[in-house]
Amino acid sequence: xxxxxxAFALRGLPEIEQGDDLAALIAAAAGDLGxxxxxVIAHKAVSKAQGRVRRLAEIxxxxxxxxxxxxxxxxxxxxxxxxxxxxxxxxxxxGVLIVRTHxxxxxxxxxxxxxxxxxxxxxxxxxxxxxxxxxxxxxRLRELTGRRPAVVITDSFGRAWRLGQLDTAIGVAGLxxxxxxxxxxxxxxxxxxxxxxxVADAVAATAxxxxxxxxxxxxxxxxxxxAQVQELDGPGxxxxxxxxxxxxxx
Amino acid sequence: xxxxxxAFALRGLPEIEQGDDLAALIAAAAGDLGxxxxxVIAHKAVSKAQGRVRRLAEIxxxxxxxxxxxxxxxxxxxxxxxxxxxxxxxxxxxGVLIVRTHxxxxxxxxxxxxxxxxxxxxxxxxxxxxxxxxxxxxxRLRELTGRRPAVVITDSFGRAWRLGQLDTAIGVAGLxxxxxxxxxxxxxxxxxxxxxxxVADAVAATAxxxxxxxxxxxxxxxxxxxAQVQELDGPGxxxxxxxxxxxxxx
Numbered sequence: 240x241x242x243x244x245x246a247f248a249l250r251g252l253p254e255i256e257q258g259d260d261l262a263a264l265i266a267a268a269a270g271d272l273g274x275x276x277x278x279v280i281a282h283k284a285v286s287k288a289q290g291r292v293r294r295l296a297e298i299x300x301x302x303x304x305x306x307x308x309x310x311x312x313x314x315x316x317x318x319x320x321x322x323x324x325x326x327x328x329x330x331x332x333x334g335v336l337i338v339r340t341h342x343x344x345x346x347x348x349x350x351x352x353x354x355x356x357x358x359x360x361x362x363x364x365x366x367x368x369x370x371x372x373x374x375x376x377x378x379r380l381r382e383l384t385g386r387r388p389a390v391v392i393t394d395s396f397g398r399a400w401r402l403g404q405l406d407t408a409i410g411v412a413g414l415x416x417x418x419x420x421x422x423x424x425x426x427x428x429x430x431x432x433x434x435x436x437x438v439a440d441a442v443a444a445t446a447x448x449x450x451x452x453x454x455x456x457x458x459x460x461x462x463x464x465x466a467q468v469q470e471l472d473g474p475g476x477x478x479x480x481x482x483x484x485x486x487x488x489x
Numbered sequence: 490x491x492x493x494x495x496a497f498a499l500r501g502l503p504e505i506e507q508g509d510d511l512a513a514l515i516a517a518a519a520g521d522l523g524x525x526x527x528x529v530i531a532h533k534a535v536s537k538a539q540g541r542v543r544r545l546a547e548i549x550x551x552x553x554x555x556x557x558x559x560x561x562x563x564x565x566x567x568x569x570x571x572x573x574x575x576x577x578x579x580x581x582x583x584g585v586l587i588v589r590t591h592x593x594x595x596x597x598x599x600x601x602x603x604x605x606x607x608x609x610x611x612x613x614x615x616x617x618x619x620x621x622x623x624x625x626x627x628x629r630l631r632e633l634t635g636r637r638p639a640v641v642i643t644d645s646f647g648r649a650w651r652l653g654q655l656d657t658a659i660g661v662a663g664l665x666x667x668x669x670x671x672x673x674x675x676x677x678x679x680x681x682x683x684x685x686x687x688v689a690d691a692v693a694a695t696a697x698x699x700x701x702x703x704x705x706x707x708x709x710x711x712x713x714x715x716a717q718v719q720e721l722d723g724p725g726x727x728x729x730x731x732x733x734x735x736x737x738x739x
């Protein structure tokens with residue numbers, strides 16, 4: 240069976256602030272949510288609601304941050320914030336620090352970003368536990384609406400060998416993050432090899448197409464995936480991380 | 490402005506064979522194509538129409554292919570086909586060869602695949618010039634329908650640090666492959682940093698959600714991107730390749 244997929248951005252959400260009940264704002268703006276819907280949220284809305292924001296003026300850079308900042312033409316306090324979010328620095332070049340975050344994501348600058356920050360001189364961090372945040376948002380949406388849409392929290396990640404960024408799932412609840420076709424057979428009866436579809440990442444990328452970057456539309460509803468939306472929250476975006484023992488490029 | 494995106498797989502396409510007029514088959518199955526539509530085609534349909542298929546029995550493995558095959562538990566003729574498609578072998582581990590193809594794509598096994606091959610003992614290769622193939626398909630679709638939908642040819646690529654595969658654009662005509670927001674400003678007037686959206690890859694990922702892997706649906710129509718669909722064919726998927734001089738992980 241082929242499915243028709245659709246995605247549209249929610250309008251009318253206010254600027255998110257610390258302590259906001261994000262699920263209530265989404266439920267109000269979305270109107271009719273379905274059990275098979277996926278609510279895709281740009282992480283900054285979640286991070287701001289959580290207060291995952293730091294003021295540059297309150298950051299004391301370490302020697303290492305000062306050295307990296309000097310070498311890469313960055314603000315040492317910004318570099319310190321990146322290092323604080325990271326378990327490992329993989330590469331530093333052309334003003335970008337490629338790190339492994341404490342969550343295990345390999346990305347540029349640990350997702351620490353100035354754009355769309357709540358005020359000048361502040362940095363927005365990734366949520367502390369994006370899978371946990373997705374589960375909480377899902378539970379609250381269910382409480383408010385009586386429906387159990389899946390929740391995906393996203394960030395824009397670069398890629399090692401391709402230009403441009405792709406929105407990527409960093410927190411997932413209620414959506415199968417991977418769809419594993421290995422062992423199933425193709426139309427000629429031959430076993431399909433290495434076909435594990437990163438569904439949650441594909442959903443994140445789809446949502447980004449429905450949103451304009453400058454329009455303050457952090458939430459997109461993706462429809463047509465009821466086969467992948469599950470009653471249980473499932474393993475989350477953690478299941479999308481390649482184990483370090485299998486990392487060929489770290 | 491937010492856009493509503495939709496995607497649906499074309500039904501009723503026959504199994505593609507060498508010499509088929511793929512654009513004519515698509516035009517017949519699609520019915521009503523619009524100028525702003527994106528026709529997303531799994532590369533195997535294009536490769537098969539082009540005859541980019543090799544018989545294992547006709548491949549003579551080199552010493553290098555024999556050694557790699559022995560080390561990684563693969564068929565040496567299959568390894569030879571992969572090497573023939575590659576300019577560089579980046580990693581070989583766990584039965585997977587990560588290569589740079591002659592086109593410049595970094596992917597597993599140079600996209601050479603047995604599943605959904607036209608017959609036992611055959612391998613399907615990537616198209617020789619996927620951007621050229623996309624341009625030809627677009628021109629032929631225009632000739633047949635009077636419309637100028639964009640064309641994206643895709644393959645499923647793994648990722649260095651994430652599990653699962655994501656359909657990725659390997660050939661593009663008529664769609665801006667990248668949407669560059671750098672220098673534009675966020676809602677507070679601050680310049681947006683490093684926001685270049687890999688639109689063509691997001692479209693490829695979206696299309697894959699609308700298709701079931703076992704159902705023989707190589708073509709998906711993605712709607713709602715008329716702002717990104719252009720009269721000119723544009724730079725193609727080649728514009729998505731990170732230049733080798735900027736490769737931190739090769």
